[in-house]
Amino acid sequence: MNTATNKVDGELRDLALSKERATSGEAMIARAASLQTILRSRVTETQIERRVSASTMSDFRDEGLLRASIPEVFGGVEVTPAEYWRISAALAKGCPATAWVFNVYSVHNQVASLFPESAQQEIFGANPDVGICGVLTDKSTAREVEGGFMLRRSVWPFASGCHNAGWALLGASVEGRLKPMDMIFCAVPMSQLEILDDWKVSGLRGTGSNSVRQPQEELFIPAHRTIDAGLALAHKHGGTRPRRLRMPFAPLISLMLGVGVGIGAAETALEYYEDFVIARSKRALSYSFVGMQKKNLPGTRRVVADSTARIAAARGLADQVAATLWEIACDPSIVPDNKLRSRMRLLVVHLMHECKNVVAMLFQETGASALHEDNAIGRLLRDTQGMVMHESMDLAIIHDVYGRMIFGSATEHWAL
Numbered sequence: 001m002n003t004a005t006n007k008v009d010g011e012l013r014d015l016a017l018s019k020e021r022a023t024s025g026e027a028m029i030a031r032a033a034s035l036q037t038i039l040r041s042r043v044t045e046t047q048i049e050r051r052v053s054a055s056t057m058s059d060f061r062d063e064g065l066l067r068a069s070i071p072e073v074f075g076g077v078e079v080t081p082a083e084y085w086r087i088s089a090a091l092a093k094g095c096p097a098t099a100w101v102f103n104v105y106s107v108h109n110q111v112a113s114l115f116p117e118s119a120q121q122e123i124f125g126a127n128p129d130v131g132i133c134g135v136l137t138d139k140s141t142a143r144e145v146e147g148g149f150m151l152r153r154s155v156w157p158f159a160s161g162c163h164n165a166g167w168a169l170l171g172a173s174v175e176g177r178l179k180p181m182d183m184i185f186c187a188v189p190m191s192q193l194e195i196l197d198d199w200k201v202s203g204l205r206g207t208g209s210n211s212v213r214q215p216q217e218e219l220f221i222p223a224h225r226t227i228d229a230g231l232a233l234a235h236k237h238g239g240t241r242p243r244r245l246r247m248p249f250a251p252l253i254s255l256m257l258g259v260g261v262g263i264g265a266a267e268t269a270l271e272y273y274e275d276f277v278i279a280r281s282k283r284a285l286s287y288s289f290v291g292m293q294k295k296n297l298p299g300t301r302r303v304v305a306d307s308t309a310r311i312a313a314a315r316g317l318a319d320q321v322a323a324t325l326w327e328i329a330c331d332p333s334i335v336p337d338n339k340l341r342s343r344m345r346l347l348v349v350h351l352m353h354e355c356k357n358v359v360a361m362l363f364q365e366t367g368a369s370a371l372h373e374d375n376a377i378g379r380l381l382r383d384t385q386g387m388v389m390h391e392s393m394d395l396a397i398i399h400d401v402y403g404r405m406i407f408g409s410a411t412e413h414w415a416l
Contacts, residue, residue, distance in 0.1 A: 025083030031063040032090035039094025043206070044374070050199050051208030052101045057164045061129040065091075065102065069109040069256075071242070074124040078244050081255055081322035088260020089267070096265045096383040097206030101131075101161035103257050104207075108132035108169050110256070111185060113245060114232050116224045119187055123167055133162040133190075133212075134169030136229070138183050140214070142172040148222040149174070151186055153214050155196070160209040165190050168212055171229065183229035186221045188214075203386025243329040248336050251344035252325055258387050259318045259348060262355035263311065265387075269380045270307045273362045276377075277304075303365050307358050314351040321347050339405040346402045352393050356384040 042053060060066055068084060070076035079087070084106070092099035112123050112132055123130060140154030149172075156170050168190055173182045192214070199210040233249050280294045294300055321344045328334045336344075363370050363381040370378045387393065404411045 025068075025077065025079035025087075028063075028065060028068055028077065028079060029083060029086045029090055032065060032087045033093075035059055035063065035091065036094035039091065039098055042098075043095050043379070046095060046097055046206035047379070050205055051163045052098050052161065052206060054164060056098055057131065060102065064129070066105060066109070066129045066131065069106040069113070069244070070124050070128055071113050071120060074120070074128040076128070078242070081247070081252070081325045082319055085255060085260040085263070085318050085322060088256075089264035090260075092261045092264025093268050095206065096261050096268075096380065096387075097204050099261045099264060100204060100207050100257075100383075100387070101164075103261060104133060104160040105131045105165070107253050107256050108134045108167075110244070110252070111136070111169055111227075111232055112167070112187065115187060115227050118224045122225070123187060127166060130166040131161055131164050132167045132169060133159045133165040134185075135159055135212070136169060136171045136185060138171040138173040140170065140172040141175050142184065142186070142221070143175045145220070148220060148224075149184070149186070149226060150218040151188075151214065151221050153217050153219075155211050155213045157198075157211040158209045159195075159212045160204075160207045162190065162193075162195050162210055162212050163208045168193060170212075170214075181228070181230055184226045185229055185232060187225040188219070188221065192216075192219060201386070203382040203384075203389070205382070243326075246329045246332065247325045248328065248341050248344075251321065251341055251348065254345050254348040254392055255318070255321055255325065258352045258390070258393055259321075261387060262352045262384060263314055263318065265380050265384050266307070266311050266314065266355040266358045269359045269362045269377050270304070270311065272377050272380075273307070273366060274304060276366055300365070303361060307362060310354055310358050314354050317347045317351045338411075342398070342402045342405045346398050349393050349395055349398045353388050353395050356381075356388050359384045 038059065039056065042056060046052060046056075064077075065087065067076045068079045068087060072078060088099050088103055088106075091102055109132055111134075113120065115123070123132070135156035135158060139156045140152050142149040142151045151170070151172055154172075156168075159165075159168060162168065166189070168188050170186050170188055172184055172186060173179075174184055190212075194213045194215050196211040196213055199205075199208060201209075277295050277300055283293075324340070324344060328336055359377070359381050363377050366375075366377050369375060370381075372378065388395075401411055403409075
């Protein structure tokens with residue numbers, strides 16, 4: 001009897017531990033890594049279709065990955081920033097464009113978690129694995145009416161992942177309000193929007209970053225499905241919010257959007273280059289010293305060593321920023337000032353450009369074969385180039401903003 005009872009108790013404990021592991025950040029990293037092979041097999045389809053497939057989104061839902069950034073009350077998992085970028089990096093090693101869409105959904109999940117509870121119930125309650133795309137910059141205007149706002153017809157470009165999304169978060173400026181307090185984010189069902197067939201690009205081709213259009217002249221948005229942008233961009237929310245919602249928005253969005261994809265793409269490019277050199281070294285180079293193999297060129301060895309060190313440095317910077325963000329989240333008494341917030345953004349944007357530069361160097365060293373449209377390292381270069389062209393990754397802007405912080409010059413730039 002005691003033996004049977006102990007066996008049942010043991011099975012229950014194992015089940016509990018298994019459930020705990022399944023909902024941890026580490027488990028999510030492992031599940032993301034398990035998708036790499038299937039994501040690689042779909043790269044060509046993703047490029048041709050210019051969007052992430054419904055099958056891939058189904059895989060995301062099956063693995064629970066979209067729950068990394070939704071409220072715990074709806075089944076979300078409170079992953080740390082360091083765990084989050086590793087989930088993204090694991091996906092990027094399968095397909096950077098797919099990982100970018102995952103990041104876009106996660107960023108908008110984070111923002112939607114700030115909306116009133118009734119809106120969260122609408123968005124997450126019916127489907128906690130819903131995809132949310134969005135364009136948070138104000139591309140439209142809205143006028144206040146009883147019970148909400150009337151959003152005017154407009155087009156919002158670069159709505160990555162819109163084809164598989166259930167909702168979109170769209171930015172608008174409210175007529176009659178003074179800047180910078182005039183901006184709101186609106187949660188709009190995708191069923192009320194049109195997707196334009198205008199995503200015909202070279203980099204990040206598979207992200208489906210089409211424009212979305214509001215076909216109605218005006219669309220009523222109930223007040224509970226809006227939030228003042230200033231609330232989302234606030235530097236500190238205090239101890240009344242869950243930890244993951246206490247981190248400063250601008251550094252967090254930069255980390256969530258790009259870091260994992262950049263690092264994962266750079267690591268994949270290095271792996272590709274190493275395999276390429278080994279294969280290429282089965283015969284001597286045509287335009288070099290007699291009998292010289294590519295692996296024996298000093299430049300080849302330098303490139304591998306340099307890339308390895310720069311990727312390791314990028315990972316270190318990512319973890320440094322992630323640790324600072326989590327420290328802020330865990331200690332409500334820490335209020336990050338402008339200098340700290342701009343420094344975090346500086347490090348994130350810098351490491352993103354470093355990852356792109358590593359891929360560009362490896363692309364150059366691969367030689368003319370990398371020019372083929374279906375060459376993996378050529379695609380990685382186009383994708384990483386596309387990432388750093390996102391406005392939040394503008395290196396010149398963050399250089400100027402951080403320099404102003406250091407030397408005491410005024411700046412009104414919101415993205416600190």
